[in-house]
Amino acid sequence: MTAMKVAFVGLGMMGVPMASRIAGAGHRVYVADTDSTRIEAFTRDHGAMALTVDVLPELDVLITMLPNSKIVEQVLLGSGTAQGYSAGMRPGSTVIDMSSSEPAQSKALGARLETAGIHYIDAPVSGGVKRAVEGALAILVGGTPEIISAHRELLALMGGKILHVGDAGAGHAAKALNNYVSAAGLVATVEALQIGARFGIDPATLTDVLNASSGQTNTSLNKVRQFMLNGTFGSGFALQLMAKDLGIAEGLADSVDYPMTMGKVCVSMWRDAAKDATPATDHTEMYRLLPAQA
Numbered sequence: 001m002t003a004m005k006v007a008f009v010g011l012g013m014m015g016v017p018m019a020s021r022i023a024g025a026g027h028r029v030y031v032a033d034t035d036s037t038r039i040e041a042f043t044r045d046h047g048a049m050a051l052t053v054d055v056l057p058e059l060d061v062l063i064t065m066l067p068n069s070k071i072v073e074q075v076l077l078g079s080g081t082a083q084g085y086s087a088g089m090r091p092g093s094t095v096i097d098m099s100s101s102e103p104a105q106s107k108a109l110g111a112r113l114e115t116a117g118i119h120y121i122d123a124p125v126s127g128g129v130k131r132a133v134e135g136a137l138a139i140l141v142g143g144t145p146e147i148i149s150a151h152r153e154l155l156a157l158m159g160g161k162i163l164h165v166g167d168a169g170a171g172h173a174a175k176a177l178n179n180y181v182s183a184a185g186l187v188a189t190v191e192a193l194q195i196g197a198r199f200g201i202d203p204a205t206l207t208d209v210l211n212a213s214s215g216q217t218n219t220s221l222n223k224v225r226q227f228m229l230n231g232t233f234g235s236g237f238a239l240q241l242m243a244k245d246l247g248i249a250e251g252l253a254d255s256v257d258y259p260m261t262m263g264k265v266c267v268s269m270w271r272d273a274a275k276d277a278t279p280a281t282d283h284t285e286m287y288r289l290l291p292a293q294a
Helices: 015-023 036-046 052-056 069-077 103-115 126-135 145-150 152-158 170-199 203-211 218-222 224-229 241-256 261-275 283-291
Strands: 005-009 028-032 061-064 094-097 117-124 137-142 160-164
Touching: 005 052, 015 028, 015 036, 069 094, 069 126, 094 103, 103 117, 103 241, 117 145, 126 261, 137 170, 145 152, 145 203, 145 283, 152 160, 160 170, 160 283, 170 203, 170 218, 170 224, 170 241, 170 261, 170 283, 203 218, 203 224, 218 224, 218 241, 224 283, 241 261, 241 283, 261 283
Parallel strands: 005 028, 005 061, 061 094, 094 117, 137 160
Antiparallel strands: 117 137
């Protein structure tokens, strides 16, 4: 693979290991974040450079890994009198939005960038920090087959499974729906464990039952013993971010006129829990927060 000049915007818990894999593969990486200490640490540890406006015309790819669509649009398109990064990028370069964004806004953003000659694909990820470190994320990609194919090797540095799910915006739609299923499974698993405990069944024992039976979920396999029962609550994915993603799924359902009956109850439960959370509260803390709600 020919070495490229890649900007990576967003050095959070997921962004750092993702960007480090790109730098480790020999690409020239330029990084940006609102926290200057993160930029300093990354450039020191990975031989990267801070992203500046004079570099923008030289970029092959700019990747965003940011909290929401509003911030992605501010970074790329600008706000007020401040220009966004896309204003300095050359025609033929590509923006890859790996954030958890709103599907409709992603579609509109892609169309706007394409009018300026800048390619766009949305490529949100699933798998958490551990799989980001391993380069084993699932990457859900929306965009044209040609542009996705041209960047598949770059995406493969970060993901073990790269799934083309449709046109621009479809990746973010698929991510929100995946997280809805994950969140619903977590709530069901936690409720089962709490009910079982009140009846007298040890949660660890019931976890074994679920994992050996048809009630097995991603939560029972990968979260209960690892983060809940031991009280570490350290999966690396924030509860408030899960609530935000569920809101995206709810909005998507409304946009296609689907009632999402069970989903609205699930969304409400996560939003209630998010009110008692901080940005640092891990989503596995639902194990202790749900009983308080009950």
